[in-house]
Amino acid sequence: MKKPVDIGMNRTGIDSSPLLSREMLSKANLLLSRQTEAEMSDSDLRKECIREADPIGTVPFPGTLKGVAKTSLQKLSGKKPEVFIDKLGERLAFERSGVRLYEALIRKYEVQKLGIGGISLEALQKIKDEELRHFEIVRDAMKSLGADPTAMTPCADVTAVSSMGLVQVLNDPRTTVEQCLQAILTAELVDNDGWDLLVKLAREAGNAEMIQNFERALREEAGHLEQVRSWVNDITLVEAERAA
Amino acid sequence: MALNLLKEKGCALDKQGFTWRELVQQPISKLNDDAFTRVRIILLNGIENEALRFSHACARMNKELQLPLAKLRRIEHHQATMINWLLSSDHSPIETTIGYEQVAIEVTAAVAQTEPDPYLAQVYRFGLLEDFDHMYRYSALLDRLEGKDSNNILQSYTDVLPGRPTSVEHRAPEDDLREHYDRTKAHPLSKMHALTIMSGEQQTHNYYLNIGPQFSDPLARQLYAEIASIEEQHVTQYESIIDPHESWLEKWVLHEANEVYNYYGCVQQESNARIKAIWERFLDYELGHLNLALDLFKRFEKRDPAEILPESLPEPIVFKSQREFVRKVLSQEADLRANGTRIVALEEDSEASKLYRNHMNSEGSPSESVATQYEWKPGTELNKGVAA
Numbered sequence: 186m187k188k189p190v191d192i193g194m195n196r197t198g199i200d201s202s203p204l205l206s207r208e209m210l211s212k213a214n215l216l217l218s219r220q221t222e223a224e225m226s227d228s229d230l231r232k233e234c235i236r237e238a239d240p241i242g243t244v245p246f247p248g249t250l251k252g253v254a255k256t257s258l259q260k261l262s263g264k265k266p267e268v269f270i271d272k273l274g275e276r277l278a279f280e281r282s283g284v285r286l287y288e289a290l291i292r293k294y295e296v297q298k299l300g301i302g303g304i305s306l307e308a309l310q311k312i313k314d315e316e317l318r319h320f321e322i323v324r325d326a327m328k329s330l331g332a333d334p335t336a337m338t339p340c341a342d343v344t345a346v347s348s349m350g351l352v353q354v355l356n357d358p359r360t361t362v363e364q365c366l367q368a369i370l371t372a373e374l375v376d377n378d379g380w381d382l383l384v385k386l387a388r389e390a391g392n393a394e395m396i397q398n399f400e401r402a403l404r405e406e407a408g409h410l411e412q413v414r415s416w417v418n419d420i421t422l423v424e425a426e427r428a429a
Numbered sequence: 430m431a432l433n434l435l436k437e438k439g440c441a442l443d444k445q446g447f448t449w450r451e452l453v454q455q456p457i458s459k460l461n462d463d464a465f466t467r468v469r470i471i472l473l474n475g476i477e478n479e480a481l482r483f484s485h486a487c488a489r490m491n492k493e494l495q496l497p498l499a500k501l502r503r504i505e506h507h508q509a510t511m512i513n514w515l516l517s518s519d520h521s522p523i524e525t526t527i528g529y530e531q532v533a534i535e536v537t538a539a540v541a542q543t544e545p546d547p548y549l550a551q552v553y554r555f556g557l558l559e560d561f562d563h564m565y566r567y568s569a570l571l572d573r574l575e576g577k578d579s580n581n582i583l584q585s586y587t588d589v590l591p592g593r594p595t596s597v598e599h600r601a602p603e604d605d606l607r608e609h610y611d612r613t614k615a616h617p618l619s620k621m622h623a624l625t626i627m628s629g630e631q632q633t634h635n636y637y638l639n640i641g642p643q644f645s646d647p648l649a650r651q652l653y654a655e656i657a658s659i660e661e662q663h664v665t666q667y668e669s670i671i672d673p674h675e676s677w678l679e680k681w682v683l684h685e686a687n688e689v690y691n692y693y694g695c696v697q698q699e700s701n702a703r704i705k706a707i708w709e710r711f712l713d714y715e716l717g718h719l720n721l722a723l724d725l726f727k728r729f730e731k732r733d734p735a736e737i738l739p740e741s742l743p744e745p746i747v748f749k750s751q752r753e754f755v756r757k758v759l760s761q762e763a764d765l766r767a768n769g770t771r772i773v774a775l776e777e778d779s780e781a782s783k784l785y786r787n788h789m790n791s792e793g794s795p796s797e798s799v800a801t802q803y804e805w806k807p808g809t810e811l812n813k814g815v816a817a
Contacts, residue, residue: 196462
């Protein structure tokens with residue numbers, strides 16, 4: 186079976202069919218007379234829509250704190266609790282999806298049994314378990330603030346849209362472990378910055394328990410990033426050196 | 430041609446069936462398969478979808494046909510599924526759109542050249558230049574939104590140039606209707622062509638209506654809304670060329686014959702052996718469907734099928750680049766307009782259409798905005814080092 190890094194009959198690109206491509210390029214006289222200038226450029230139209238747009242959604246007010254003064258929530262989470270809750274919602278969604286991404290990667294690894302780059306099933310499972318624990322840490326943090334961890338905050342929604350490509354890559358039976366690790370690397374880079382931000386927000390709020398939990402999660406995520414990055418490097422370099 | 434429509438029995442209906450695993454086969458490779466394999470997949474999906482829509486309409490009007498239609502429809506639904514699922518998930522919705530427009534251009538151009546009725550040939554050329562322009566607008570969108578070259582889908586078979594501007598394709602409904610062929614006199618090829626192109630346009634219309642709202646980009650949302658409206662006009666145009674005096678059963682038989690016709694052409698020209706095997710299987714299925722419809726036609730209408738079907742199939746639609754023909758039509762007919770059922774010179778454009786068009790475009794034209802000063806270049810317009 187051919188691997189994606191082998192040479193094959195890729196038909197994209199101008200060089201794959203020189204005769205047809207030459208014909209395609211011989212078009213100048215047909216184009217110039219018909220090109221138009223719109224009343225409103227694509228960029229201006231888009232700017233107008235940005236000005237007119239409604240937000241994606243809003244942060245749900247903590248249900249269990251209804252009737253409790255907003256100031257007590259502020260004590261727990263900083264001056265503008267909505268921001269903290271929104272970012273917690275984002276991390277919660279990301280970690281929860283991260284578990285699913287690692288489950289998909291583990292399935293692929295079990296089938297393709299990649300024997301290079303120091304990757305192992307145990308290492309993958311350890312990361313997956315930690316992603317699940319990080320989800321639980323955020324869930325408990327949200328609960329302690331009276332926020333609903335089952336709700337979807339705006340940042341959670343946006344981050345899920347950003348990750349849709351990752352879900353597609355990880356679950357495509359045609360992609361390799363190497364290609365999936367490259368996608369996971371994107372997720373881990375984002376995740377590291379996400380936790381870094383949560384630690385800062387917890388510090389701003391002066392919430393000791395959260396600071397401790399989030400710092401631990403950040404350390405573990407840094408480990409994930411280092412691990413995935415080295416797998417991607419090692420596997421690619423070994424593949425590049427390997428004789429055809 | 431070897432295939433005799435009135436004698437070949439094909440696969441009996443009770444021998445036709447699927448498992449879920451069979452329905453969902455390995456998709457094609459967006460990168461490695463020939464663009465015309467994708468063209469055939471999209472076209473045949475359109476043909477199967479029309480089979481389903483027609484069958485439902487027929488069932489709603491004919492109590493006694495409901496059971497045979499339901500039995501046959503179950504198979505055709507699964508055929509449509511197997512075919513549509515051959516498109517791989519790495520096609521973004523705009524890339525699939527490029528594939529749809531390539532179907533519209535290359536298949537309509539092939540049909541326009543072999544159509545025996547000169548009026549219908551003109552109608553196909555008229556529609557062709559509109560889909561040709563859609564390709565240009567969507568290529569601009571793909572380039573400027575996703576940073577991708579539509580030619581990676583087209584594989585240099587199809588030009589990316591402005592056609593009849595989409596902004597002037599908007600017409601009053603009375604200017605979208607055309608004269609129909611005469612069911613008693615039309616060449617069988619005219620009937621196959623009309624059904625084929627109408628099916629393709631209908632699936633494109635449905636596809637744009639479905640995926641348009643999936644875009645976050647407001648201009649993409651507007652462009653899909655605008656071009657979906659033209660596709661609706663195209664369905665109106667192409668269904669109006671079909672003789673409305675054909676009976677329900679006559680139409681059913683013609684649908685099945687058209688499916689046989691298209692699968693047969695695809696079997697003959699398919700380059701991917703695995704996909705070809707699917708076309709062969711479905712050709713055999715369709716012959717079975719045709720026989721069932723013919724039996725009912727004889728039973729209920731007491732008519733001889735030879736009245737409405739030729740013994741042998743007409744020459745298949747050719748799947749190849751029609752660049753030269755399209756360029757010729759582009760240089761000669763881009764300025765034509767429609768007035769009632771007539772295709773006319775620019776000066777004779779219909780007042781009703783002008784009024785409608787001016788109103789629709791009065792707050793801006795998405796298809797103009799999306800392609801301002803757009804020129805296709807290999808590797809996208811950002812690849813400025815390449816001469817084009």
